[in-house]
Amino acid sequence: MSETYYDPADLAKFGDIKDFQPDLAKKFFAWYGAVFQEGALTAREKSLIALAVAHAVQCPYCIDAYTSDALEKGCDEAQMMEAVHVSAAIRGGASMVHGVQMMNKAKDLLM
Numbered sequence: 001m002s003e004t005y006y007d008p009a010d011l012a013k014f015g016d017i018k019d020f021q022p023d024l025a026k027k028f029f030a031w032y033g034a035v036f037q038e039g040a041l042t043a044r045e046k047s048l049i050a051l052a053v054a055h056a057v058q059c060p061y062c063i064d065a066y067t068s069d070a071l072e073k074g075c076d077e078a079q080m081m082e083a084v085h086v087s088a089a090i091r092g093g094a095s096m097v098h099g100v101q102m103m104n105k106a107k108d109l110l111m
């Protein structure tokens with residue numbers, strides 16, 4: 001048994017998801033690859049977005065993968081940390097704006 005639930009070595013096994021459902025995995029990997037191709041956004045921009053989203057969804061495998069990817073695509077530490085801050089601000093803002101729902105409900109109950 002590993003010392004932690006998250007085993008960094010498992011990232012290299014990502015392709016193994018095909019073992020239980022090869023047809024769906026093939027479709028997923030084709031789509032995934034197409035998403036990260038150059039388009040309206042550069043591959044570098046997409047890597048920073050992926051890094052930010054990885055933090056928002058708190059995927060340690062994605063954080064590892066897109067930290068490496070962003071560095072390989074020429075991003076520096078300041079750019080990557082700024083992307084993480086953007087992610088955190090959006091995540092925090094999303095939590096805070098739901099406070100309006102609480103306020104509305106509280107007002108309804110207290111009226």
